[in-house]
Amino acid sequence: MISVLYLVDNLGPGGSQRYVAELARHAASFGVLPHVCSAKEGGVFHEELLREKTPLFFAPFRKLYGPDGFRALTTLAGYVRSHRIDVLHTFQTNANILGTMAARITGRRVITTRRDMGDFGMRGSPRLAAFETHVINRLSDRIVANSRAAMEAAQRNEGIPPEKLGCIYNGIDCGRFRPEADKRPWRRALNVPETSSCVFGIVAGHRPVKSVDTAIRAFSRVRARHPDSLLLLVGGGPERANLEALVRNLGLESSALFLGAREDVENLLPAFDVFLNSSRSESFSNAILEAMASGLPVVATRVGGNPESVSEGVTGFLVPADDPDSMGKVMESLASDPLLRERMGQAGRERVHALFSKERSFLELEKLYLSVLRR
Structure with missing residues (x-):
């Protein structure tokens, strides 16, 4: 088996963290012995990894550039050597930096990830971010994006050689999500009206x-x-108070309901009729895939990798970002047509099973690990 160390900045809620937990849980099925390293203890996926008995360790630091960062790097390099890690697979910026350096110190292969479009979440000054990106790109054996849009943006903006860059879509556990014809019990469990003509949801x-x-x-x-x-x-998140104020100002207090942060999304999606994604930037959305696997039509913004998951007019609709009128128009058409919702939802479920299952993603990862080890 290939011994792979997955590195993340933390184990709290997030798409990258959930993906790493899924990789660790199913690693044996694609020939991998998993280890997980995080810079921070705690978080929902910390407990999950412990329950799964995944080898887990921490390389903590307060500041990456300084004595703490150096100690984290030496701790990480020591673990790689003592546990005979073959490949480091890193997610998120700090993990990408530490992982590439540890790989070079220990002579291991390293795969870094690109799970954003490079236009949000820039840390520090643009000059520092550009330097960090240059170092990561230079030291990586392969760079894997989770959408073609993110891959093409990285190649276009950073000049990464095509042979070093690839795309592996997120894979989800399709068995965890299912369509529900009778939505009433799911709505009852959320304490929302059971007989609403159309329930829109956003995660x-x-x-x-x-x-x-x-x-x-x-x-x-x-x-x-x-x-x-x-x-x-x-x-x-930090915008919660502003969003609640907007709901009050629009007179929607009884019809726009805040459910808070939840990890059991499979128990929420069956209560929805239509799924919404209003992001200004999105590399590739797990939430959209989970909604499609649950048999929901999707209304999403035409940004990043969204057009790669949502087939326009077949599994849902794509609209411009920051355009509530365009989004509202297609939402109205879905609210008025239950048969259209059903048809699009079924098409979406079929699309996820065909293109975005975890099994397909894991098979592509196994091929990637073998290819970097042959170099």
Whole structure:
């Protein structure tokens, strides 16, 4: 088996962390002995990895550039040597930096990931971010994006050689998600009205890049023509108070309901009729795939990798970012047509099973690990 160390900045809620937990859980099925390293202890996936008995260790630091960062690097390099790690596979910026350096110190192969479009989340000054990106790109054996859009953006903006860059889509556990014809018990469990004509839902952090306010404004347009429709907002973050104020200002207190941050999304999606994604930037959304696997039509912004998951007019609709009128218009068409919702939802489920299953993703990862070890 190939011994792979997965590195993340933390084990709290997040798409990268969930993906690493999935990789660790199913690693044996694609010929991998997994180890996981995080810079921080705690978090929902910390407990999950412990339950799965995944080898887990921590390389903590307060500041990456300084004595703490050096200690974290030496700790990481020591673990790589003592546990005979073959490949380091890193996620997120700090992990990418530490992982590439540790790989060079120990003579191991390293794969870094690109899971954003390079236009949000820049750390520190642009000059520092550019330097870090240059170092990561130079030291990586392979760089893997989770969408063609992210891969092409990295190649276009950073001049990465095509042979060093690849794309492996996120894979999800399709068996964890299922369509539900009778939505009433799922709505009852959430304490929301069972007989609403159309329930829209969004699962996203309350951060500016997710533009949840666009979804709320779009829903206000739908609500005017479909007064018994609902909007369920799942997530948390620094924008929560502003979003609650917007709901009050639009008079939507009884129809736009905040459910908070949740990890059991498989118990929430069956209560929805339509899934929304209003992001300003998105490399490739796990939440969209999970909604499609649950048989939901998707209304998403035409940004990043969203057009690679959502087939326009077949599994849902794509609209411009920051355009609540355009989003509201297609939401109205779905609210008015249950048969269209059903048809698009079924097409979406078939698309996820065919293209975005965890089995397909893991098979491509196994090929990648073998290819870097042959170099």
